[in-house]
Amino acid sequence: MTPIDLERLKTGRHRIVLRVDAGPAQPPIEVPVHILRGRKPRPCLAVVGGVHGDEYDGIRAAQRLAAEQMPDALDGTLIVIPVANPSSFAAGQRPTAIDNVDLNRVFPGKVDGGVSERLAHTLTEAVLRHMDLIFTLHGGGAVTRLAWYLEFLDADTDTGRRSHAAAAAAGFANLIAFAPETEGYLLPALGRLGVPVIEGEVGGRGELHLGNVDYYLERIADVMAYLGMVPKRVRAAAMSFSKVWQNSDVMAAAAGVLQRDVELHQAVSKGQRLAVIVDVEGRELAELVAPFDGVVGGYRGHSWIQTGQMAFRLFVPVARGS
Structure with missing residues (x-):
């Protein structure tokens, strides 16, 4: 599987589609990927929504980010995947509709596994493992209401420290320390590949709230500023301190x-x-x-x-x- 060649891309907007075999008598799963190549190739930030198809605030934030961010204003590259799991999105549910498996329990995936495992493998190999930082946008799904929080890799490693530093810069009031040994989740799975991940939780109960979408866009802007992709932002004093918790x-x-x-x-x-x-x-x-x-x-x-x-x-x- 050929990863995205950032060096060869010209400054501007690009779009590719990842295709995953969905099995006999099923059309392939198609995952649109938006690449906003800035004035230089790196740092490269991936923003990923729709790992669960019923978490709409993150999906809408990623859609708007891909449409509204100007590539020539970036010192680096922004890769946006608004809907990482089109099967669950089309069904309006958390698991992949084809095999009823939670995509965020099978990372980094398997090339010869089930549908969700193949989808996780394609996302990992084509995009995610080549990033400098990944920011995934989650929510409470159809039945859960959550406070806003951001998870980071709780590991005394270079990747863990980079994940924690990015989380601290993101502007969330509540940070959650995520255990590195947990299997199947995107955050620790990519951490074991040396890629820092932060995972947001905003919204829930199957609802879309524009205030939540705006909040996610603000937090993404803070992360891009932390990476040096956009100018540093002035943050309100009330947002300058985060508490660290475990779930x-x-x-x-x-x-x-x-x-x-x-x-x-x-x-x-x-x-x-x-x-x-x-x-x-x-x-x-x-x-x-x-x-x-x-x-x-x-x-x-x-x-x-x-x-x-x-x-x-x-x-x-x-x-x-x-």
Whole structure:
């Protein structure tokens, strides 16, 4: 698979299409890739939306970025993939529609694997592993509401330090330390290939909000300024400090209706009740409590919940050296 040759591209807009075999009797998956070659080839930033097809704020932000950013204003190259998983986008769902697999659980992919694995492999080999930094734009999907946060690779390596530095420059109030040993996720998978990744989470519940889109575009501009691709930006004092957390998910212990006691961004104490799950008769089947002190960073927005599904995502403080 031939990677993009940045040296040979002229300054300006370019577009290629990655094609992935979707199997017998299926048309190939086609992934449009927008290349905005600036005044020099590097640094090269990839902005990727639509790894999950129901996370619309990031998709729309990437679409606007590809259309609105002027290549001749860049010292470097910007590569934009608005929809990395067209199959899940067309179905309006999280997993790839063809094989019902979550694309963000199979990176870096396999050339001879299933459809989602082949898609991950193509994205990795044709584009992602050749980048100086990757910024993926996620959201809460169809049923989850999340606070805005940005994940970075929590590793004491050159790649981990570069990921953390880029995250700190991006302007998010909440940074999440992501474990490097986690398998299948794009962020650590590309980290093991030496490419720093930061992964945003903005929006959710299957909704598109223009304020969220604008927020993502602001954060992308901050990252481009950090890389020296555009002039440095003046940031409001309130956005100059970030807290570092780890995610801790609270799972449903029964199936039923989730009755929440807490709201997004609310501080909670270990042992505090977060919700109860009730059955068809209104009987309480399970009580969900906070396993740690922390802050509510997300919750399931659809009140019906199955056993083992995520009910809450808590931000748990992480002590880090200077």
